[in-house]
Amino acid sequence: MGISRHATAHWEGDLKTGRGQLSTPDSGLMDKTRYAFSSRFGDEKGTNPEELIAAAHAGCFTMALSAKLTEAGHPPTRLDTQAAVDLSMEGGPSLSQITLKVEAEVPGIDEAKFQSIAEDAKANCPISKALSAVPISMQATLVG
Known part of the structure; x- marks a missing residue:
């Protein structure tokens, strides 16, 4: 058996006005880091x-x-x-x-x-x- 790593994504709302959170619970690198349409396709603070x-x-x-x-x-x-x-x-x-x-x-x-x-x-x-x-x-x- 190999090594398995995981992350989670949570999203609420439609694509353009909704908001989400990404998390890497095992490492703590990201703890509910915010992402959204505007942080992916625009310049709003957050990851993508x-x-x-x-x-x-x-x-x-x-x-x-x-x-x-x-x-x-x-x-x-x-x-x-x-x-x-x-x-x-x-x-x-x-x-x-x-x-x-x-x-x-x-x-x-x-x-x-x-x-x-x-x-x-x-x-x-x-x-x-x-x-x-x-x-x-x-x-x-x-x-x-």
Whole structure:
């Protein structure tokens, strides 16, 4: 049996004027965090599904990259990743693009090896695999 994680969603009202809450009861990361039409499609304070997908993808990819770099004998000093999830409204809402931008400090690795390992992590982290229907691009920058 594998590991199971969960989150909950509660919604009241119609799509445009309703309000909801998202929660991750086991971790406490979100305790009844507010979300609404206006926090998803506008600029009202609150979260949205795309932001949460971006957070999950950034975290998963960064852990995978750390593991793969370490396995290759180059444990990273630091990895900073930003994930952007684009929501297209053409033909109805859909995810149109995910962009990962990582800045890495990895002693003793050359650029080509770093890029190869980063591409492998992008292709094989569990969240990338789950989101494989969406184009995923990556900009990996080696610093230091």
